[in-house]
Amino acid sequence: MKLGHFKPVEITIYGAEQICASCVNLPSSKETYEWLEAALTRKYPNQPFSMNYVDIMNPPAEEKLQAFAQRVIEEDMFYPVVLIEDQIVAEGNPRLKTIYVEMEKYGYQAPTV
Template identity: 45%
Template sequence: MSITIAVYGANKICPSCVNAPSSKETFDWIKAAVSRKYPEFNHIEYKYVDMFKQTNNNNEKKWIDQIQKEDLFYPIIVIDDQFVCEGDPRIKVIYQLIEQKIDSHM
């Protein structure tokens, strides 16, 4: 069982997210925080998706389309293709979903 945490965003900061970190900074922060919180769980994959780069992955296209249609503020966090949060993420929400996924597979 593995868990995939994806951060979708762009190098430029969301116009509605003044004073927030960039999407890439958010990705690095989540990766570091989750790795520290779950050091014994080696089945977490991390993926950063730049919404301005071409992709052939239909799931990635789906989330990018939602961001670009302004339904979502970037960055968005998706765990196993499940929307978690947008804009300035709350780490506790991310931890809760990871724990649910770990518990459901034990």
């Protein structure tokens, strides 16, 4: 199977060490980040993507990341918040199927067996 040429998508996960009040029995944002990275790597082998984790309580200096981290807090979003190419695709407990559908819009393909 020959894969199409595409630009690796950027996935950004905004979260915090403290689990959000509505997400008490769910994994932490950092655990979700690690789980999602592993799942996407397995689903789309040899199809690169970049993943970034942003701590909403201590975001990096980049203005765009700080602004969205502030928005997560101000709008009381359920975190982690998952963005693909700056589009929100999941809040709280992300569903893999939803993220796969979004990835496939950018040309990612699961290998056929």
